[in-house]
Amino acid sequence: MDRSAPPPYRRIADEIRARITAGDLAPGDRVPSTRRITKEWGVAMATATKALTALGQEGVVQVVPGVGTVVAETSTAVSSKQLDEASAQAGTGPRRVSGGAGERKERRAREADGGLSRARIVRAGIGIADAEGLRAVSMRRVAAGFGVSSMALYRYVAGKDELVLLMADAVFAEVRVPDPAPEGWRERMEAGARLQWALYRRHPWLAQYLSVSRPQPMPRAMALIEWTMARVEGMDPVTLLHLALTLVNHVRGTAASLEDDLEAEQRTGLDRRQWMAAMGPAYERIIRSGRYPMYAGLGGNGEDAVTLDTLFEFGLARVLDGVSVLVEGRTALVEGRTAPAVRPRPAAG
Incomplete structure (x- = not known):
């Protein structure tokens, strides 16, 4: 040594x-x-x-x-x-x-060799965002990965806004819906929600990029939502869209913390378990005051009792229970009978 x-x-x-x-x-x-x-x-x-x-x-x-x-x-x-x-x-x-003139000439040659393409640029942007979060993506950063100047990228994409839109649309192309598809409305909505959750898990930046108030035109994302809601019948289009966006908001809202956690780990050098362990003594002092019986009741299970996955599962079951009240009520109204009582399903796991 x-x-x-x-x-x-x-x-x-x-x-x-x-x-x-x-x-x-x-x-x-x-x-x-x-x-x-x-x-x-x-x-x-x-x-x-x-x-x-x-x-x-x-x-x-x-x-x-x-x-x-x-x-x-x-x-x-x-x-x-x-x-x-x-x-x-x-x-x-x-x-x-x-570098001098020779290095600049070499760089121009690399830019002109046809190695760049829109698809490669998009894949490079996705790689950076997956590893470091969407804030790390810039035209300069992507160009550096190819050894070219930022200007070389503008022949393929108009700027960062278009690049990120292309990145989001590209990752939605990864989604493969089950074949055969679930027939029941609840099973179909649950399957669609899980497909979204898995996508956000692979690409933590995606959830924060998407917006309900200012949605971007992404046919692949729209196709997934159409598939998810295809078995809900008896609803007018406005109600159906509200149901769809309520489900989307639960999944996306929960997943938005995935990128926060990724960036916090980069900033602090601590993963979630390490961070929770470091905060443990402070939480114990607060709970010992006796003023927080709900938290005290967790005992030694606090760290894993509530995670993003458990929040997703619990919330998904409750959203679908609520949709069931509306769907079954509409069906009963059309058929002229009393709506059956809805028994909430337990959260998975």
């Missing part, structure tokens, strides 16, 4: 600083998150967190609430000599701070 070699967190910090110096990351740009560092450098979350902490202490990066860790506006580039020394310590050798 070479004891003269810098520790892993310092090597990572030096390499991120070198990217800033070379102009790959400009002031305000997001730096690699802790999750991305663990994947790119193959280190533990604690090491990734320590690397970003070191850069923050040096004033190279700063944490912006709601955004993440970005290059500090006051960050200045080190000299080429300092960069070479840092690179040598990291075992990577000297690096050029900026």
Whole structure:
């Protein structure tokens, strides 16, 4: 073991600083998150967190609430000599701070080689959003992954707004409805809700992007909702759409916390269990006051008693129970009989 070699967190910090110096990351740009560092450098979350902490202490990066860790506006580039020394310590050798005419020509050649396509750009954007959240997606960031300038992307997409719309539509193409489809209205609505939930689980950013008040035209998403509601009969179109959006809002609203959790993990370096464990003593002090009997009744099951999955399951059952009252009531009215009493179904799990 070479004891003269810098520790892993310092090597990572030096390499991120070198990217800033070379102009790959400009002031305000997001730096690699802790999750991305663990994947790119193959280190533990604690090491990734320590690397970003070191850069923050040096004033190279700063944490912006709601955004993440970005290059500090006051960050200045080190000299080429300092960069070479840092690179040598990291075992990577000297690096050029900026490219000349030859490098610019090489970049133009890469941009003109036909390697880019709308589909590849969309897939790249999805990859970034899945790993770091939608705020990490920018035309510059996607272009950097291809080794081209941001302008090269504008030949395929008009800008970030169009890119994200294409990303959302593309992930809805992943949905495969069951064949044969459930015949009952309740079974069909439940299946549609679970398809949405699974999609949000794979792509945590998607739920926060979608909007009920300002919906985007996405035929694939609309097709899934049409399929979900296809067995609900006897409703006028306005009522049917209200039922559909009530279900959508439950699934989407619950899933909106998925991206929050992803970004919180990147910001703090703690996953949910680690964070809950860290908050445990504070919660215990509050509960011991005796003023919170509901929380005290959870005992040692508090951490797993309520999760996003249990909230989804419980809420889904209650929404469908409510829809049942309306559907069965309408059916009974048409047939001239008394509506049967609805027995709520227990939440799954």
